[in-house]
Amino acid sequence: xxxxxxxxxxxxxxxxxxxxxxxxxLYRLLNHGYLAYLVGxxxxxxxxxxxxxxxxxxxxxxxxxxxxxxxNAFLIGRRFRLVHIRFSDKVIETSTFRQYxxxxxxxxxxxxxxxxxxxxxxxxAFGTPEEDACRRDFTVNALxxxxxxFSVIDYVGGLHDLEARILRSIGDPCIRFQEDPVRxxxxxxxxxxxxxxxxxxxxxxxxxxxxxxxxxxPARNLEELLQxxxxxxxxxxxRMLHSTGLMExxxxxxxxxxxxxxxxxxxGKILHFLDMAPxxxxxxxxxxxxxxxFHHQILEATENLKSGEDLRQRVESVxxxxxxxxxxxxxxFDRITQLCIGQRGFQPKKHKRFRPxxxxxxNFFPETLALASITxxxxxxxxxxxxxxxxxxxxxxxxxxxxxxxMLRILRMNPKGRKRRKRKPRNRNRDGAA
Ligand code: ATP
Ligand code: MG
Numbered sequence: 001x002x003x004x005x006x007x008x009x010x011x012x013x014x015x016x017x018x019x020x021x022x023x024x025x026l027y028r029l030l031n032h033g034y035l036a037y038l039v040g041x042x043x044x045x046x047x048x049x050x051x052x053x054x055x056x057x058x059x060x061x062x063x064x065x066x067x068x069x070x071x072n073a074f075l076i077g078r079r080f081r082l083v084h085i086r087f088s089d090k091v092i093e094t095s096t097f098r099q100y101x102x103x104x105x106x107x108x109x110x111x112x113x114x115x116x117x118x119x120x121x122x123x124x125a126f127g128t129p130e131e132d133a134c135r136r137d138f139t140v141n142a143l144x145x146x147x148x149x150f151s152v153i154d155y156v157g158g159l160h161d162l163e164a165r166i167l168r169s170i171g172d173p174c175i176r177f178q179e180d181p182v183r184x185x186x187x188x189x190x191x192x193x194x195x196x197x198x199x200x201x202x203x204x205x206x207x208x209x210x211x212x213x214x215x216x217x218p219a220r221n222l223e224e225l226l227q228x229x230x231x232x233x234x235x236x237x238x239r240m241l242h243s244t245g246l247m248e249x250x251x252x253x254x255x256x257x258x259x260x261x262x263x264x265x266x267x268g269k270i271l272h273f274l275d276m277a278p279x280x281x282x283x284x285x286x287x288x289x290x291x292x293x294f295h296h297q298i299l300e301a302t303e304n305l306k307s308g309e310d311l312r313q314r315v316e317s318v319x320x321x322x323x324x325x326x327x328x329x330x331x332x333f334d335r336i337t338q339l340c341i342g343q344r345g346f347q348p349k350k351h352k353r354f355r356p357x358x359x360x361x362x363n364f365f366p367e368t369l370a371l372a373s374i375t376x377x378x379x380x381x382x383x384x385x386x387x388x389x390x391x392x393x394x395x396x397x398x399x400x401x402x403x404x405x406x407m408l409r410i411l412r413m414n415p416k417g418r419k420r421r422k423r424k425p426r427n428r429n430r431d432g433a434a
Contacts, residue, residue, distance in 0.1 A: 001130065001155065003129075003130070003133075003153045003154055003155045004153075004154040004159060005151050005152070005153055005154075006151060006152040006153075006154070006159065007149070007150075007151050008149065008150035008151060011047065011152050012046070012047065012049060013043070013046045013047060013145055013150070013152065015150070017046055017051075018038065018042075018046070018055065019052075019055045019090070019092075021055075021085075021087045021090065021092055022038065022042070022055035022057065022092050023147075025057050025070070025085055025092050025094060026038065026057060026147040027147065028069055028070070029057070029059050029061055029066070029069065029094075030147050030148055032061070032069060034059050034060055034061040034065075035059055035060045035097075035129065035146075035148075036057060036059050036146075036147050036148070037057065037058050037059070037129070037144035037145060037146050037147070037153070038055060038056070038057060038144070038145040038147070039056050039057070039058045039132075039142075039143070039144050039145075040056040040136075040141055041053060041054065041056070041141060041190075042054065042055040042056060042145075043143040043144065043145045043152065044140045044141060044143060044158075044162065044194070045194070046145070047143070047152070047159075047162055048162065048194060050194070053231060054090070054091075054093070055092055056092070056093045056094075056095070057092055057093070057094040057095075058094070058095055058096070058097055058129075058132060058144070059094060059095075059096060059097070060096065060097055060129075061096065062096055062126070063075055063081040063082070063083050063095075063096060066083040066085075066094055066096070067083055070083075070085050072085055072086045072087065073085045073086075073094075074086065080095075080098060082094070082095045083095070096126050097126060097127050097128060097129055097131065097132035098125065098126055098127050098131070098132055098135060099125050099126070099127030099131045099132075099135065100127075100131055100134050100135040101135070101179075129144065129153070129155070130155050133155040133156050133170075134155065134156065134170055134171070135170075136156075136170055137169070137170065137176065137180075137183045137186060137187075138158075138167050138168060138169060138170065138186075138187065138190065139156045139157050139158040139160075139161045139168045139169075139170055140158045140161050140162050140167065140168075140190075140196075141158070141190070142154075142155065142156045142158050142170060143158045143159065143162075156170050165194075165195070165196045165197060166196060166197050166198075166199055167187055167190060167191045167196045167197070167198050167199060167202065168199040168202065169183075169187075169199070169201070169202050169205070172201075172205075173199075173201055173202045173204075173205035173206075174205045174208060174209065176205075177205050177206070177209045177212070178209060178212060180216070181209065181212040181213040181215060181216050182213070182216050182220050182221065182224055184205075184206050184209070184210060184213060184244075184246060185213070185221065185224040185225065185228070185241075185246065185250070186224060187202055187206065187244075188228065188237055188240045188241050188244060188246060189224065189227055189228050189233075189237055191240060192228070192233045192236035192237040192239075192240045193231055193232075193233040193236070193237070195236070198240075198244070203244060206244050206245060206246060207244075207245055210244075210245055210246050210248075210249045211249055213246070213249055213250055214249065214250070214325065218325065218326045218327035219327060221250065221326055222326040222327070222328065225250065225326070226286050226289065228241070229271075229274070229284075229289040229290075229292075229293065230284060230289065232275045233275065234271040234272075234274050234275050234289070235268050235271035235272045235274075235275055238258075238267075238268075238271055238293070239258075239268065242255075242258045242259075242264075250325075251293075251322070253294070253297055253318070253321060253322060254267070254293065254294065254296075254297060257296050257297070263296060266296065266378060267295070267296055269377075269378060270292050270295055270374055270375055270378065271292065271293075273373075273374035273375075273377060274289065274292050274374050276413075277370070277373075277374060277413060278409075278413055281406065281409035281410060281413065282370055282373075282410060282413065283366055283367050283370050283410075285335075285367055286332050287332050287335035287336045287339055287367060288339065288367050288370050288371050290319070290322075290328075290332065290336055291336045291339045291340055291371050292371060292374055292375065294318060294319060294322070294336075295371075295375050297318045298314075298315055298318050298319075298340050301314045301315070301317065301318050302314045302315060302340075311341055311344075312337055312341060315336075315337050315340045315341065316333075316337055319333065319336055319337075335364060335367070338362075338364045338368070339364060339367055339368050339371050340371075342359060342362075342364065342365070342368035342371075343368065343371065343372060343375070345359045345368070346372040346376060346382075346386045346390075348382065348385070356390075356393050357393070357397060357398075360393060360394065360397050360399075361397075361399070365407070366406060366407055366410065369390070369407055369410050369411065370410050372386065373387075373410055373411065373413060387411055390411060391408065391411055394407050394408060394411070395408075
């Protein structure tokens, strides 16, 4: 099939908005006679005039050939080899065009359901640019930007869907989701982040196949879930997870809350505050994000705790089923518990033995503070009071200035958004007649 090719003067992608190191990779491949395309989320986001999160490159050079062109290149992947080209602050993932897998039923995870299924566990062979576009998940993720002539190449109708702001599967979503159920979480993540509608057949396929999600490697599911929370679209993503029915499968613990409009509004606010938190100063760690996601469940499980009852046990009992389902690494599990217990230091009524300066010196305090700064503002007075109290404690603490500054920056953030300066009323007409 002939692709649609949009020349440079008919689209908005400018090299000025492409990462310099990604350009270096593209040009070196091109100068050695290879095809070199930018692909995936970067092309999608550049066409939407958004800043891409990462830049992926695809080429007809074989992995070994790519590696020989870059000193900083590393081959990764057991089945399908990719090349990671490492720069000081990023990796440019560079892969060779590959085919849509023909051979999908071999090599299935032994623990997986042995029934007739499509789960894709075997990676595939090298292919053409067209084949490479067709094996991708959604049409808007399969556009190429060709560094040779700066054109955009579309084999799958992605440009039309970008214009219509629709997330559409490449091929039958029922098949594509059975091959790789993680694509269902990706659908939510991408649609929520770029504010696209999800195509009705994709929504129906999610309804039909959502239970298969738990058959994927838990680490991949966890990574996709964290991606939902990480990129300033946590609120929209979790709302969409709920509306698509995926929440019932992957996060049943928080479903009752999201089914209740009043409680959902409160939970949505916390995620909104997480989205608003500044990128540089707010520690958006997996533990902070997950503790924020489970905030209300933990609060409910720990309120009315009679003295002597074990707070830690209560917190752990809330996150344990989730931790098992996603094989949450122990370090995150322990850290979430510490952060939640640390929240006691932000309540007006303190435990008798509470020592603020001791809490302040724990290595998890910045994350504890971060969690408080997005959950406490649900109650304005409490937040104002605790913010002032902790500010003076931090200022008088015996620690180095840099550490203090990092903490004060978290405290200074205003999760409700920047205050607007009141403008002087403007004369309605320039001649002075109001
Ligand atoms: P983001 O902006 O979050 O990085 P992205 O679409 O670039 O979104 P990546 O995880 O970086 O997502 O993947 C890069 C590209 O690889 C995707 O755009 C898509 O074309 C392809 N891809 C990733 N995961 C899958 C998958 N599970 N099935 C098919 N194609 C995939
Ligand atoms: Mg990407």
